[in-house]
Amino acid sequence: TPPVSPFAIAFDAERLTLSPEGPTLTRRMSDLEGLFLDQSAWAESAAGDNPVVYTVTSSPVPEINRELPQSITTIFPGATAGELWMTKGHQHPDHQGEIYLALKGRGGLLMFDGERVEWLDMTPGTIGYIPPGWAHRSVNTGDEPYAFLAVYPGGAGHDYGWVLTHGMGSRAYLDASGSVDLRPYAG
Ligand code: S6P
Numbered sequence: 001t002p003p004v005s006p007f008a009i010a011f012d013a014e015r016l017t018l019s020p021e022g023p024t025l026t027r028r029m030s031d032l033e034g035l036f037l038d039q040s041a042w043a044e045s046a047a048g049d050n051p052v053v054y055t056v057t058s059s060p061v062p063e064i065n066r067e068l069p070q071s072i073t074t075i076f077p078g079a080t081a082g083e084l085w086m087t088k089g090h091q092h093p094d095h096q097g098e099i100y101l102a103l104k105g106r107g108g109l110l111m112f113d114g115e116r117v118e119w120l121d122m123t124p125g126t127i128g129y130i131p132p133g134w135a136h137r138s139v140n141t142g143d144e145p146y147a148f149l150a151v152y153p154g155g156a157g158h159d160y161g162w163v164l165t166h167g168m169g170s171r172a173y174l175d176a177s178g179s180v181d182l183r184p185y186a187g
């Protein structure tokens, strides 16, 4: 594959769109099987109105070695049996690092290396660094959509099975005062 030529992307900070735009992915509740602690609440929601939990809009940079793709993830506000809406979460098979930049709303970046858990509060302007070997999941902790930009090595890949096997170390809820309450993973 010949390398991509230099090009500019117009980013609309209000509408959170990229132009030109690559593939866009929509993850509904039914795509998040086995991830929420309360499986019956998940099943009821997935079989019911099956809401869109998040979207991922990519730039047209290919996901291949040496390229540096970007994407914008928008997680809608919500909770399933109290557990805040979140991305599936994944590990990069070859343990490559990644950079996130929070754009809109309030969120968290949950990371787990198999033993240690880290949580970064993400508000517009926060750069979250994901070191090699840390599985990562994003969570909307607010009451409006939470959006962030991700920049990652094109050959990084996504291992979703790792999270199903190892979990993410913690689960994110809100306490009575509206602060993030991280609970042991369990289940
Ligand atoms: C890719 C990067 C993000 C996520 C996106 C959706 O390496 O970490 O673009 O793909 O936030 O999350 P997930 O876990 O469904 O891929």
Ligand code: ZN
Binding pocket: 090, 092, 098, 136, 152
């Ligand atoms: Zn990633």
